[in-house]
Amino acid sequence: MKQIYLVRHCQATGQESDAPLTPSGKRQAEQLAEFFRDRPIDRILSSPFLRAVDTVTPLAGQRGLSIEQDERLVERVLSAQPMTDWYERLRATFDDLTLQYEGGESSRTAMDRVNLLLAEVLESEHRHILLVSHGCLLALLMKSIDDCIGFAEWEALSNPDVYQLTVADSSRQLHRIWK
Template sequence: MSTIYLIRHCETTGQAPDASLTPRGEEQAQRLCTQLLELPINHIISSPYRRAIDSIHPLATALKLPITHEDDLKERRLSAVPLDDWQHHLRQTFSDPDYTCPGGESSRIATGRITRVVEEALQQQDESILVTHGNLLSLYLHSIDPTFGFEESLQLKNPDIFKVTRFQQQTIIEHLESF
């Protein structure tokens, strides 16, 4: 049996790769550290975006573990241009995995990125934390459980925690309560 934890980052000031955590997000990162210290964590892998790294930094410091930056955990790019009706387009990406907006990434490609990282982590037989972003996390959850769709993705919190367990070729996802 292998277990990993997927974490959505704490509250942030924006969507740019270098966006920092808000003061509330910094408090959340400290509380997330306290909550996760109870787990036997051996590895920490994070999106290269600042908000993801800053969300898990307190835990990495407490456990004296390095944070491995993984480009494939960066947020999915919905479009290269601003979209007034972005939620309409995002909803469509859940029903059509090949749908893309101008300059955007399809759900199929984005899901493939996070799935590769999750599968590699599960094969390590160590307990790892993977820190990522709301849309990418939602696409992964949707790939395992098709009932997790657009509406459910809107219910994700900052931060949010999911436990992923692999037991004999079966992947089980459990939503853990965060503060």
Template sequence: MKSIYLIRHCSASGQEPDAELTDEGQQQAQGLAEFLSQEDIERIISSPFTRAVQSIEPFRVQKELELTLDMRLTERVLSKQPLDDWLEKLESSFSDMNQVIGEGESSHKAQERIVEVINEIKDGPDDRVAVVTHGNLLSLLLNYVDSRFGFREWQSLSNPDVYLITANREEPLSVTRLWKS
């Protein structure tokens, strides 16, 4: 049985790859470390975005674990151009998973890359792995596991947030929300 802890980053100062955690986000990262310390996590894989790395850093230091950065865990780019109606476009991307806006990434393509990471973990040697990512990408993975997870559920995600996926070769993935915001 594999336990995969899906972690959404803590509160950040923006959406840019180098956006850092806010003061509140730094406090949340300490709380996240305390929360995760009860789990016997063997490995951490994270988006290379600063806010994701900073979110898991207190836990990583506490447990003396190495951090593997994986570009496939970066946030989905809805559009490379600013959109005044980005929230409506994001909502529609949950019902039309192949929708592409300009040079953005479809929900389907983003979902494929995070599922690939999860499948590698399922087939890998570690039984308890933390995966640190971003809200939209996390929601697309949760949608893959449970198709009822959509836009409204994305809206209910917190910073941080923690879900547990349990997996074995014989059964479908199952997911449970662990974080109580």
């Protein structure tokens, strides 16, 4: 059996790859480390975006674990062009997983990308793995596990947020464990 923790990063100053955590986000990162205090963690993988790495730095330091950065955990790009109606367009990509805007990534492509990583994690010897990423990508990963997850669940994600994926044989159970 494997426990995989899906973690959305703490509150950040923006969406850029180098956007740092806010002062509140830094406190949240400390709270996240405390939240995991009694849970075994063998391995930490993170999006290379600064806000994701900084989210898990206190926990990694507490455990003496390295943070493995993996590009497959970066946020899904909706479009290369600014969109004033991005919210409605994002909603549409949860309904039509193949919908792709100029310079962007379809939901299906993003799901395939992160599921390649998940497959590798499931094949590894580690049993308690923490994946740190971004809201949309995590919502799409969860949708690939449970098709009932969609745009509303993305909207409901907090910064940070934690879901636990338990995998035993071919069974996958997903539930929110963040307070």
